[in-house]
Amino acid sequence: MRPTTFLRSSIKDFILNLNNDYRYLKTGYYVSMHAEVLGNRVIPSSESIIDANRTPILLLKASKAGIPTMPYLVTDSVKRIMSAFSFPVVVFAVNPFSYDGFRTANNKSALYRAVKSLGMNYKFTVCVQPLRGEIVSFKSIFGKCEQDQALQEISEKVYGVFGIPICKLHAQRVGHAAFLCGLQPLKKEEVDSQDLKLIMEEISQMSNLGEHLVG
Amino acid sequence: MAKIACFVEKYNFSDPREEKALQNFKQAAARLGHEFDFMFRENVSAIPQYDAVFIRATTDPLFTAYVVSRTASELGLRVIDDPKSIRICGNKIHQYSLFEKYGIPHIPTLFINKEEFHHRQILEIFREFGKPVVIKAPYTSFSRYVEKVACETSFREVALRFFRKSDVLTVQKFMPTAFDWRVGVLNDEILYVCKYMIPKGRWKHGAKLRGKPTVIWGRTFSMKRENAPAKLKEVALKACQVIGHGLYGVDIKEANGEYVVVEVNDNPSIYSGYEDLRNKDLYGKIIAYLAD
Numbered sequence: 001m002r003p004t005t006f007l008r009s010s011i012k013d014f015i016l017n018l019n020n021d022y023r024y025l026k027t028g029y030y031v032s033m034h035a036e037v038l039g040n041r042v043i044p045s046s047e048s049i050i051d052a053n054r055t056p057i058l059l060l061k062a063s064k065a066g067i068p069t070m071p072y073l074v075t076d077s078v079k080r081i082m083s084a085f086s087f088p089v090v091v092f093a094v095n096p097f098s099y100d101g102f103r104t105a106n107n108k109s110a111l112y113r114a115v116k117s118l119g120m121n122y123k124f125t126v127c128v129q130p131l132r133g134e135i136v137s138f139k140s141i142f143g144k145c146e147q148d149q150a151l152q153e154i155s156e157k158v159y160g161v162f163g164i165p166i167c168k169l170h171a172q173r174v175g176h177a178a179f180l181c182g183l184q185p186l187k188k189e190e191v192d193s194q195d196l197k198l199i200m201e202e203i204s205q206m207s208n209l210g211e212h213l214v215g
Numbered sequence: 216m217a218k219i220a221c222f223v224e225k226y227n228f229s230d231p232r233e234e235k236a237l238q239n240f241k242q243a244a245a246r247l248g249h250e251f252d253f254m255f256r257e258n259v260s261a262i263p264q265y266d267a268v269f270i271r272a273t274t275d276p277l278f279t280a281y282v283v284s285r286t287a288s289e290l291g292l293r294v295i296d297d298p299k300s301i302r303i304c305g306n307k308i309h310q311y312s313l314f315e316k317y318g319i320p321h322i323p324t325l326f327i328n329k330e331e332f333h334h335r336q337i338l339e340i341f342r343e344f345g346k347p348v349v350i351k352a353p354y355t356s357f358s359r360y361v362e363k364v365a366c367e368t369s370f371r372e373v374a375l376r377f378f379r380k381s382d383v384l385t386v387q388k389f390m391p392t393a394f395d396w397r398v399g400v401l402n403d404e405i406l407y408v409c410k411y412m413i414p415k416g417r418w419k420h421g422a423k424l425r426g427k428p429t430v431i432w433g434r435t436f437s438m439k440r441e442n443a444p445a446k447l448k449e450v451a452l453k454a455c456q457v458i459g460h461g462l463y464g465v466d467i468k469e470a471n472g473e474y475v476v477v478e479v480n481d482n483p484s485i486y487s488g489y490e491d492l493r494n495k496d497l498y499g500k501i502i503a504y505l506a507d
Contacts, residue, residue: 004330007383024276025353025381027330030308037312046309050276050302057285064289074282077257096277125256125279 003027008035015042016198016206020166021185044163052183053099053160055092055127059180062116065161068152069178070129070172076119078112081128088131090172091115092182093126095124100184102170104131129181133174138171139186141195142202150178158183166191166199217506219244220265222273222283231374235270235304235487236498243498247423249506254283254470256313262286267293267505274482275354281305293505296481300459304311304481307353308383313457314476320450321387321476322468329378337367344388351385352377355482358421358430390475391418394433396467399483399490399497402460402504407453408443410436411466437492450474462501 001009003019005174015035019028020043029049036040044052053056056074063069073084074094081089088106092115093099103114118126138145143159145152152169157178158164168190170182221240228234235254244251254261254268256279262268268287274280274296281301287294296304303309314321325340339347350373352360360377364370377384394413399406411420412433420433440448451465454476464483467474484490491497 004328007326007328020349027328027382030328030383033306034312037309038317047298048303050281051285054282054285056282056287060286060289073280074255074259080257094279094282096275125259125282178314 003031006031010038011039011040012054013040014117015040016165016203017042017044018165018203020095020188020191022167023053023185024050024117029135033199043165048164050163052158052164052165053185055094055182058162058183061131061156061161063156067157067161068177068180070179074125074127076115076122076125078115080110081115084106085130087111087126088136088149089117089128090181092127092129093124094127095120101152102135102182104135115118126197129172133172134172135170135181137168139190139195140167141165141198144198148178150176154178154180165202166195168196170188171177216248216250218250218252218264219267219269219502219505220252220262222254222256222259222268222270222272222280224256227271230430230486232483232486232488234268236485236491239487239491239498240269242417244506246503247499247506249502251502259283259286262292263290264269265292269295269501269505270482273356275303275305275356277354282484293507295462295501295505297459297461298472299482300461300463302328303458304463305356305477307355307385307478308381309349309353310383310479314454317457318452319457319476320474321454325386326385327374329382330372331377334367337370340370340386343368347389349387349389350374350377351387353383353385353416354383355478358419361419363418364474370444380411389468390468391419392468392470394467395420395448395477396443396451396469396474397435397483397490398448398465398467399485399494400451400455400465401461401500402462403452403495404500405440405443405448406462406497406500407490408438408440408447409490409492410438412436435486435489437490437494444474447474454479460506466467471472 017031022028032046034044059069091103105111105114140155142158142165145155168184172179216344241251270280272280285298311324347363347365355361362373392412397409397411412435421430453464464480466477
């Protein structure tokens with residue numbers, strides 16, 4: 001069923017909301033919200049959609065659920081960042097407009113640039129984490145990914161906590177260990193035939209259970 | 216003794232009446248034996264050091280205020296505004312869907328979505344609600360992103376502008392009144408009641424001067440909550456129960472003796488000499504709720 005059709009409906013059933021973009025105020029969000037207003041169980045929930053896309057909340061909830069994360073700081077002050085962490089650091093946006101990517105900073109001037117840019121001229125805060133290894137960005141489809149075991153575990157656990165079926169995860173690999181850093185929506189063109197095959201397999205499993213699918 | 220953090224932004228201190236209200240909260244906390252500190256965005260990491268968080272900065276699920284609220288809530292702190300209230304009040308689509316579901320009397324409302332936006336739909340809306348109609352973006356606050364349109368061209372122009380940020384918008388019947396009731400509610404109890412007057416020749420409480428960035432606000436008349444109409448208070452409480460048990464400012468229109476909810480706002484304005492004029496105890500009540 002198409003999302004717009006569902007938004008007009010009053011179906012009462014379990015809803016699997018499939019979308020590449022679950023950002024707040026976008027159709028993917030409204031589908032989950034509408035399902036909840038109707039009293040349905042829905043994956044993902046509207047609360048999880050917001051939480052997963054706000055890096056500090058993602059990290060807080062993830063660490064509570066036992067997912068490895070680095071310490072983080074939410075601030076708009078470069079001084080405070082420098083007193084908390086040594087370089088290099090990775091900076092994520094916490095503003096209403098940026099939803100993809102991150103910046104790494106190896107020195108003070110790069111950090112100033114990153115905070116100014118992602119904080120939109122210091123109007124918003126940023127979320128900063130120490131960078132102790134390399135950043136790996138990968139697709140997570142129903143918690144599955146084609147990465148090593150540490151990253152696979154992160155992907156599965158993130159899906160378990162937030163239930164976002166389709167997304168991109170950012171993690172730090174430090175030796176054999178991995179730490180969750182961020183989550184962002186996938187662009188349509190990033191979803192390839194292999195991913196579609198995986199999505200179809202999951203859908204057919206759920207359809208066999210008689211669930212309603214919206215996407 | 217409870218330690219209360221009040222999350223504010225610099226703009227909360229730009230209006231002397233709001234600054235005075237914030238100082239009143241601090242004094243009320245001291246009087247009740249609690250600690251009350253202002254917390255700015257550079258030190259939100261200090262949240263775990265407090266027992267409760269009171270948010271006065273503008274809330275929206277996309278703003279830092281939501282991160283503060285969600286963090287405090289995850290850590291088990293009492294928080295005004297709580298994350299659920301921010302989610303529902305910060306998104307009018309969510310709010311009106313709940314009003315519809317629970318039968319809360321509200322202004323006749325329709326939703327339009329970006330994908331199905333069409334000439335025929337605009338005609339149908341005008342046929343149903345008449346002209347003009349009010350288009351409201353889901354993230355509206357302080358009378359912003361609410362515009363009145365009377366023809367298809369302006370409907371299209373406003374809707375396309377609001378669609379840039381949200382895929383769904385609300386369209387409402389135009390109900391002109393001389394004032395909107397504002398009922399302050401805390402934890403299912405009436406906190407204060409006032410009338411937000413509509414400036415002369417305008418149709419909403421905060422109106423922009425044509426071609427200028429200046430916003431003119433209508434006057435505010437406060438009254439003792441005991442003197443407010445019982446039916447008004449009943450409608451306000453009913454609307455809040457759909458959302459939660461926090462602090463809300465309910466906007467209500469009175470037409471032909473009936474009360475209809477315009478919207479429920481989390482993070483309601485509290486300015487010294489306005490909302491508190493006839494209900495001075497509101498500061499103490501909010502502090503006591505946070506410290507409980």
